[in-house]
Amino acid sequence: MSLELELDIKMASWKILDDSSLDNTNDKQESEEVNDVAINKPVPESSHTVVQSSEQFSFDYIAFDQDIHITGAKASGKSYLANVLMKSFNGISVWVYDFNAQFSSSRAMVFHDLDELIEVYDSAKRLGTGRGHYILQPFENSEQTFRKFNAEAFKRGNLILIQDEIHSFCTKQKLVKEFNNNILSGRPRGLSMITISSRPASCPNNVLSNARHVFAFKLNLESDLKFLESYLGHDVWILLPKDKRKRLKDEPELEPHTFYYRDMDKDTGIISKV
Ligand SMILES: Nc1ncnc2c1ncn2[C@@H]1O[C@H](COP(=O)(O)OP(=O)(O)OP(=O)(O)O)[C@@H](O)[C@H]1O
Ligand SMILES: [Mg+2]
Numbered sequence: 001m002s003l004e005l006e007l008d009i010k011m012a013s014w015k016i017l018d019d020s021s022l023d024n025t026n027d028k029q030e031s032e033e034v035n036d037v038a039i040n041k042p043v044p045e046s047s048h049t050v051v052q053s054s055e056q057f058s059f060d061y062i063a064f065d066q067d068i069h070i071t072g073a074k075a076s077g078k079s080y081l082a083n084v085l086m087k088s089f090n091g092i093s094v095w096v097y098d099f100n101a102q103f104s105s106s107r108a109m110v111f112h113d114l115d116e117l118i119e120v121y122d123s124a125k126r127l128g129t130g131r132g133h134y135i136l137q138p139f140e141n142s143e144q145t146f147r148k149f150n151a152e153a154f155k156r157g158n159l160i161l162i163q164d165e166i167h168s169f170c171t172k173q174k175l176v177k178e179f180n181n182n183i184l185s186g187r188p189r190g191l192s193m194i195t196i197s198s199r200p201a202s203c204p205n206n207v208l209s210n211a212r213h214v215f216a217f218k219l220n221l222e223s224d225l226k227f228l229e230s231y232l233g234h235d236v237w238i239l240l241p242k243d244k245r246k247r248l249k250d251e252p253e254l255e256p257h258t259f260y261y262r263d264m265d266k267d268t269g270i271i272s273k274v
Pocket of ligand 1: 072073074075076077078079080081102198257273274
């Protein structure tokens with residue numbers, strides 16, 4: 001199956017930032033644990049049980065306004081998809097927290113030190129040329145770096161933030177404050193979050209409930225599937241190997257690197273590939 005990707009990327013208007021909201025990043029809360037909100041969306045009842053497959057995948061996305069979440073088992077294609085998305089963001093500022101050196105593009109700049117990334121970004125912005133792709137492959141891949149990456153992006157605003165392997169820092173019980181702040185309060189500052197995680201069941205609810213676009217690749221664990229079903233509907237059973245499915249048992253196995261995509265404002269999703 002060879003599918004074609006049709007991306008329609010729009011950009012929300014540039015946000016004029018009111019720095020008083022920066023106080024959020026400096027709140028006095030010492031604890032790194034932040035209560036996650038429960039997902040209370042109704043389980044969508046699909047109008048059909050057979051997931052449609054699209055030969056031409058159409059994706060309408062508004063940068064600086066909408067969030068994307070990508071999930072799936074190891075080696076299912078999450079980082080590859082995110083890299084394809086990054087390359088399609090022409091003329092849009094993107095920062096990538098690239099945990100495992102998975103991102104590349106001839107037009108992107110790669111940094112190993114966050115301060116250096118910030119310095120280059122700020123100087124380019126002063127010259128009016130900041131709209132590039134900045135990939136951070138941190139030598140010091142620590143929670144401290146992850147926190148600072150999120151805090152500095154919040155201060156600047158008008159950015160797409162791609163963050164790979166967020167399960168390394170956030171769980172359902174533990175949300176990193178600066179990251180959570182971007183998820184909950186980034187939109188008015190023109191921040192779009194693209195988050196990637198391999199375990200939907202342990203991904204913070206805030207992440208999924210704020211994502212307008214969800215891409216789910218193959219999964220192996222029933223617990224992950226059941227959590228995703230509660231959010232995306234029954235169609236996601238197709239993501240499990242056939243012998244583990246409780247529904248859609250007659251549907252074929254997914255081909256490698258295909259995903260289930262759902263625009264959360266629409267009733268049904270689609271199977272596709274980039
Ligand atoms: N659509 C695709 N077409 C061709 N190759 C792909 C595609 N998607 C992924 N791959 C290849 O499959 C391998 C795994 O993909 P990727 O690294 O994106 O997986 P991942 O889900 O991010 O895995 P991990 O959880 O280990 O980070 C890579 O070698 C990648 O190049
Ligand atoms: Mg990956």
